[in-house]
Amino acid sequence: QVQLVESGGGLVQAGGSLRLTCAASGRTISSYAMAWFRQAPRKEREFVAVISRSGGTTTYADSVKGRFTISRDNIKNIVYLEMSSLNAEDTAVYYCAAGNPPWALATKPNLYDYRGQGTQVTVSS
Numbered sequence: 001q002v003q004l005v006e007s008g009g010g011l012v013q014a015g016g017s018l019r020l021t022c023a024a025s026g027r028t029i030s031s032y033a034m035a036w037f038r039q040a041p042r043k044e045r046e047f048v049a050v051i052s053r054s055g056g057t058t059t060y061a062d063s064v065k066g067r068f069t070i071s072r073d074n075i076k077n078i079v080y081l082e083m084s085s086l087n088a089e090d091t092a093v094y095y096c097a098a099g100n101p102p103w104a105l106a107t108k109p110n111l112y113d114y115r116g117q118g119t120q121v122t123v124s125s
Contacts (some may be wrong), residue, residue: 001026001027001114002024002026002027002029002032002113002114003026003114003116004022004023004024004096004097004098004114004116005022005023005024005116005117006021006022006096006116006117006118006119007020007021007023007082007119008020008021008119009094009119009120010033010120010121010122011122011123011124012086012121012122012124013099013123013124014086014087014088014123014124015085015086016048016084016086016123017083018083018086018121019080019081019082019083020080020081020083020094020096021078021079022034022078022079022080022081022096023078024077024079025077027105028074028077029072029074029079029098030053030074031053031100032053032098032100033046033052033053033098033099033101034050034070034072034079034096034097034098034102035049035050035051035070035096035097035098035099035112036048036049036050036079036081036095036097037094037095037096037109037115038090038092038093038094038095038099038121039093039095039118040091040092040093041088043092045095045109045111046061047061047071047106047107047108048060048061048064048081048110049061049064049068049070050106050107051071051079053100055071055072056073057100057103059103059106059107061107064083064090067083067084067085067086068081068082068084069082079096080092081094081096085124086123087123088123088124089123090121090123091121091123093118093120093121094118094119094120094121095109095115095116095117095118096114096115096116097109097114097115097116098112098114098115099111099113099114107114
């Protein structure tokens with residue numbers, strides 16, 4: 001079992017930055033691809049970014065490409081999501097997830113084995 005706890009969310013002005021952290025316990029995350037998803041009110045959960053087990057490969061949603069960066073520290077068992085140039089459309093609960101879906105399907109949240117409770121990000125305009 002892997003327990004995931006997100007932190008770092010909060011209220012930020014448009015154009016600002018935040019760094020989200022996903023701390024894992026129970027098992028090493030080095031065995032898993034790690035992803036971030038988000039869910040805004042009245043919307044489906046959507047893919048944000050995913051990073052391979054080694055950290056050598058990443059994929060981003062078009063809506064965040066160039067603004068967000070996913071990284072991982074397998075020694076510390078932590079995954080990060082650096083977010084910049086935030087706008088109101090980024091307001092959502094952000095979740096991290098661990099699993100090994102086929103890379104072509106890594107954007108599908110239901111293919112991950114573990115997920116955290118989420119952290120709220122609110123961007124004021």
